[in-house]
Every structure is written in C-alpha cells, then in structure tokens.
Amino acid sequence: MTEGLTTGNLPDEYQQLIDSVADFARTVVAPVAAQHDEEHSFPYEVVAGMAEMGLFGLPFPEEFGGMDGDYFALCLALEELAKIDQSVAITLEAGVSLGAMPIFRFGNAEQKEEWLPQLTSGEALAAFGLTEPDAGSDAGGTRTRAELAGGDWVINGNKQFITNSGTTISKLVTVTAVTGVDARGKKEISTLLVPTSTPGFTAEPAYNKLGWNASDTHPLSFVDARVPEANLLGERGRGYANFLQILDEGRIAIAALSVGAAQGCVDESVRYAKEREAFGRPIGANQGIAFKIARMEARAHVARTAYYDAAALMLAGKPFKKQASIAKLVGSEAAMDNARDATQIHGGYGFMNDYLVARHYRDSKILEIGEGTTEVQLMLIARDLGL
Amino acid sequence: MKIVVLVKQVPDTWGARRLNLDTGWLDRGGSEAVIDEIDERALEAALAYQDSNDAEVVALTMGPDSAKDMLRKSLAMGADSAVHILDSRLAGADLAWTARVIAAALTKLGYDLVIAGNESTDGRGGVLPALVAEHLGVPLASYLDSVAITADSIAGERSTELGTMSVRAPLPAVISVTERTAEARFPNFKGILRAKKKPVTVWSLDDLGADAAASPVRSVVLATSERPARSAGTQIVDDGTAGVELAEFLAARHLI
Ligand SMILES: Cc1cc2nc3c(=O)[nH]c(=O)nc-3n(C[C@H](O)[C@H](O)[C@H](O)COP(=O)(O)OP(=O)(O)OC[C@H]3O[C@@H](n4cnc5c(N)ncnc54)[C@H](O)[C@@H]3O)c2cc1C
Numbered sequence: 237m238t239e240g241l242t243t244g245n246l247p248d249e250y251q252q253l254i255d256s257v258a259d260f261a262r263t264v265v266a267p268v269a270a271q272h273d274e275e276h277s278f279p280y281e282v283v284a285g286m287a288e289m290g291l292f293g294l295p296f297p298e299e300f301g302g303m304d305g306d307y308f309a310l311c312l313a314l315e316e317l318a319k320i321d322q323s324v325a326i327t328l329e330a331g332v333s334l335g336a337m338p339i340f341r342f343g344n345a346e347q348k349e350e351w352l353p354q355l356t357s358g359e360a361l362a363a364f365g366l367t368e369p370d371a372g373s374d375a376g377g378t379r380t381r382a383e384l385a386g387g388d389w390v391i392n393g394n395k396q397f398i399t400n401s402g403t404t405i406s407k408l409v410t411v412t413a414v415t416g417v418d419a420r421g422k423k424e425i426s427t428l429l430v431p432t433s434t435p436g437f438t439a440e441p442a443y444n445k446l447g448w449n450a451s452d453t454h455p456l457s458f459v460d461a462r463v464p465e466a467n468l469l470g471e472r473g474r475g476y477a478n479f480l481q482i483l484d485e486g487r488i489a490i491a492a493l494s495v496g497a498a499q500g501c502v503d504e505s506v507r508y509a510k511e512r513e514a515f516g517r518p519i520g521a522n523q524g525i526a527f528k529i530a531r532m533e534a535r536a537h538v539a540r541t542a543y544y545d546a547a548a549l550m551l552a553g554k555p556f557k558k559q560a561s562i563a564k565l566v567g568s569e570a571a572m573d574n575a576r577d578a579t580q581i582h583g584g585y586g587f588m589n590d591y592l593v594a595r596h597y598r599d600s601k602i603l604e605i606g607e608g609t610t611e612v613q614l615m616l617i618a619r620d621l622g623l
Numbered sequence: 624m625k626i627v628v629l630v631k632q633v634p635d636t637w638g639a640r641r642l643n644l645d646t647g648w649l650d651r652g653g654s655e656a657v658i659d660e661i662d663e664r665a666l667e668a669a670l671a672y673q674d675s676n677d678a679e680v681v682a683l684t685m686g687p688d689s690a691k692d693m694l695r696k697s698l699a700m701g702a703d704s705a706v707h708i709l710d711s712r713l714a715g716a717d718l719a720w721t722a723r724v725i726a727a728a729l730t731k732l733g734y735d736l737v738i739a740g741n742e743s744t745d746g747r748g749g750v751l752p753a754l755v756a757e758h759l760g761v762p763l764a765s766y767l768d769s770v771a772i773t774a775d776s777i778a779g780e781r782s783t784e785l786g787t788m789s790v791r792a793p794l795p796a797v798i799s800v801t802e803r804t805a806e807a808r809f810p811n812f813k814g815i816l817r818a819k820k821k822p823v824t825v826w827s828l829d830d831l832g833a834d835a836a837a838s839p840v841r842s843v844v845l846a847t848s849e850r851p852a853r854s855a856g857t858q859i860v861d862d863g864t865a866g867v868e869l870a871e872f873l874a875a876r877h878l879i
Contacts, residue, residue: 252699252815260809262637290811303812 241548243540257316269321270590272450278403279450282324287358300352308547311492318496322599323450325493330399333489335362338410342470342478360407365395366479373612378425382413388462389428395456402439402454406432412475427475429467436461447598484557487564490607491543494567497600498536501578504593505529508582528577535570542566558620565613568603575600624678626669629739630662630697632690636744647844658693661740663807665800669738670701672772679703698818699810710827715841722754727835737797741766756797764790768803
C-alpha cells in the first residue's frame, strides 16, 4: 500500500479515510471544540466517537482489535483532526503512538493480550511517562527508580507533563525508571507497565496550560508504587532505547498533526479573506493578504510532503530517523508560522479565544517543544550529517 | 432477511449549491457529490439491525457514473453489496419513472425490507418510497422517526401535527425514515479496506425488463433565473405595539 504516497494522488482507501475523519471532525469535533477549550474539559464524548470509528486501532492488526491499517493511516487521521482541534488530535496521537504502540512493539504475548484490546478499541487510554522534572530533552537523566523486592518492582520518583494520564479512562502508564547500573557502570533504564489503580501512583492535579486545553496533562508521582515483576515491558535495560524508537515514529505523527494545524490555518484564512471586507473589497483582494496565504499554503504543503516521505520510508522498513526529525521540525514551524499569520489576517477577531485561529495560535507553540524540541531535532539532523 | 436501502447521490449541503442558469441543471462543480445524509440514516437503520441479527444489506442507487463513489461509502459503512442502475437514457428521469425503474430493480433483486430516506435533500419530492411500494404492491410505512425491525415485521413512530402514530406492517414492506432516526456511523478503516472486495452490480435499463424502459417520463427545465437578492426588510422593535404593527404590515399586503 505504500507505493507512491504523494499528495493529491493517494491510494483510494487512504483518501476515503481522510474523507471519513474530515466528516467526523466537522460534525462531531468542531461543534464542541471551543467549549472544551474554554472549560479545559476532556472531550469524553468525542473520544468515544473516535473509538467507535476505530481510530484508536488504526495501525494495529485485527487480532489485537485493530483496523488492519498502518502508521500512515494514523497520520492522515491526525492531520484531519488537528485542522479542527489539536487537543483531540494529541489525545489520539498520545493514546496510539505513545500509549498502545510500546506494548505492541515490545510487549510479550500476555501483556499484549491484556492491554491491546482495550487500548485499540479506545475503551481505555495508556500514557507514556518519560519526561521528568529534571530530565526532558536529556531523557537519559531519568531519576525515577524501580527496585525488585519480593517479586515486585517498587517504583519511586516523579514524571512531568504526561498526556492522557489522569482521565477516567486512563488505565495504564508506561514509565521509564532506573533499575540498576550496567556492567560499565552506566545507568540501566527499563520500562514498566503501571496500571493507574496501583497504590502509591498518583496523577497530580492537571496543569493550567497555554494551549491544548482539552488535552489531559498531569505530573505523576510514585511513592513505593508496587507492580508485579512481570510488568517489565521489553528487555531489562532496553527501556531508554525502546522509548527512543517510539519517539522516532511519534515524530512522524506529530509532524502530521502539525501539518493539520498549519492547513487548518490556511483554510480559515482563505474563507475569512473572501468574506471580510475593508476599504470596499474583500481583504483577500489585496496581494498583501493573498501572498501571505499563498506562503502559508506552501509551508503546509512542503511539511506534508516531508511527513509523507518519512512515513513511506518507515512503512517500507527503511531507515527514517533523519526524515522523521526533518518532518517534525518543518511541520511544527509551519504550524507556528501559519498560526501567527492566520491570526494577523483575522485582525482583532483572531485574538478572540473562541476563534479557531486564536486556538491554533495558542495550541501550536507546544508543537515546537513536545516529542523532542526544535533544538533536539536539529541535534539529530546534525548528528546524521556527522557533525 | 434481505434489506435493500435506497441511496442517492446529492450535492453536499455543506457546500454552495447552485443551478447552472444556462442548462437549468444542478451545477455539479459547485459542491461535492455525497451520499444523501437522510439515506445514510436509512442505511444506519439497516446496519443497526444487522449488528445483532442475521441480515444481508444491499445499497441500491440509480444515478450517474459518479454515484459509484457513494456506493463505495455505503459498502465501507457496512453494506454487503451494492446495485447501481446506470443508463444514460435515465438522465432527467422524473419521480414517476424513477420509481418504476427502482421497483423493477427491487423485484429482480429480491427483498424483505426496503428502507429509504423520507425525502432527498436535493429533489425533495418525498413520494418516491410511496410510489415504489405501490408498484411492488407491499405495505408502506413512511416518515418514521424510529424503526424497530423484527424477523417478520417492522414497527415505528411517525409524528403528525396532531400527535404520534405508532405504525406496524408485516414484511415485505417499504419504509422511509426521518432525520430523527439514529445518526449514521462513520466508515472505519477496516470497513474501507473490506469495501474494495465487495460486489457492485451494474444494471442498465435493458437488464430491468420492458416495463422499466417503457414510456419514459422526464422533467425538462424550461427556464431558470437567479434568485432575487433579498431586500432589506422592515424591522419592528417591540415597545409594546409590535403585535399591532405586525398585523398592520400583513394586512397592508393582503396576507391576513
Ligand atoms: C502539553 C505537554 C504534553 C507533554 N506530554 C508528554 C508525554 O505524554 N510524555 C512525556 O514523556 N513527555 C511529555 N511532555 C514533555 C515534553 O516532551 C518535554 O517538555 C520536552 O521534551 C522538553 O523537555 P523540557 O521541558 O524538560 O525542556 P528542556 O529539556 O529543559 O529544554 C529547555 C530548552 O533548552 C533546549 N535545549 C536542551 N538541551 C539542548 C542542547 N543540547 N542544545 C540546544 N538546546 C538545548 C531545549 O530545546 C529547550 O528549548 C509534554 C510536554 C507538554 C508541555
């Protein structure tokens, strides 16, 4: 299915998926987006709708309750959702590519059987806990520890900014923790599955964020939180490496989400530039506005080709690390730049919170920070160039 | 149980809908062609039954070549197969002829239950299901706000100006549903992938027998003109006398 993933000429099934998700975004997400943003409320009804249409199962095989699609299909869905509501899109992105994917990639048969059906159906959400108060870009600086005692892992520490970790359907957090030192005296980092019902685990009160208000983000604390030894995900000591692989893929998904945001800004601006009149004609009749929108369209398009390319490599089983970083870099910058321009085009209305472009203006900044900051992407690209 | 759902391709109500003033026909470039929302609900009624019962669901349409996209969506939503009545001689067919052709196709196809939308969002005739039922000689339960299907009957409620009617009919029957029935599901990716392998049968008038092809009836548009721009209108601010002013306004135009 991955031959010729080019814009404007997608295989039929992908185009139909785009149409279906766009329809959902327009009829189910759009009417409630501003309200959830205003109230900082988690859109349970929208998440249930996404679950019903199988979005949480997109890249997983049917045997685990999935839709038999692939990672590119997930990206296309994220792009469509993000045009309308980035909070909803990140809820899906984090649920699938950070929540369920590590279990699909690294879990053993029992772990997959226990967790995947509820996650791929969207009945439950899993979160991904890597970042800590003192370990973000430098995630190797993890301080959370887990020690084996009496057949249990006993976890102590804190995680910071964890998406999807405190909703009423959040059932699992996958966390990295230091489980010892390796032969060379280096920290050994492993990954553990922590059900949210575990005593000693707490999702602290949600943050008051600049944007992504309808997305659920909490600090997490672990005080002698005990999980069975069998909750080790993947090999002991491979936790950090495994998470980095998940993040490489996740960058393509975040790039797709960013492109949705960038395109959403274009779509709103085109509409507004035709409608809004000043000096006796539509503002879009001025090249100063039309050229701005043309440039926005170009940014969104280029960023889209970048994530299509990274996704095609990934699906073909080829190396895609650099391409994923480039896609994430240019996608997030396109979103931020377009949000700024779209707000300008909307004048004072663009500064009003209930306008979609104002929401994109607040929401887009985090795209340059989460899943590897812009600087981290530049580091990875430079490293690939041997610098 | 074999359920046939009548689906129609219409211009998307979300887009700008225009007539081509030269031909009097719909300007198909003006908005995207989609499956009529009311027919999606008709399909949903069939699929909801199929979710927990043994049923075969067939989507049937009469329309131009482009209608095949809409049939594919019906299949992606969950219909098992589709039938496309496609014949250039049918262009401009009016309600009476359309009903005759669809009835012939239903007879050829076989059915226990036929579900249609109460009226299309473009033509808005609202009588096609009744005409089809008449041709088939089976009961009609139209304008249903709710639908309960059993193995040998259908039941539902219809709102009227005076109250709510509970209607029931034995199968085979034709029913039509309103916007109050359940919202349609969105096609999921598995459904989209599966739809590629589902059969779509294309029938021309010749496949449907002499009756369907005989004495064609078409509507011909003689003239069209742009809708006049809205005038500013009169604003009445209610400071206690609005009722009187309103009555005077209407009386002056001999409307009351
Ligand atoms: C809303 C939200 C949701 C999130 N969801 C999750 C989640 O679900 N799971 C999770 O694990 N994390 C999550 N995060 C955390 C996010 O991934 C981190 O915030 C991000 O990786 C940056 O880490 P930091 O905040 O510690 O910044 P720091 O790493 O402290 O960086 C501060 C600044 O320094 C720059 N910098 C750092 N090192 C270098 C260098 N070597 N060269 C040049 N510049 C450098 C950075 O680019 C940045 O500009 C989320 C964050 C937010 C805000």
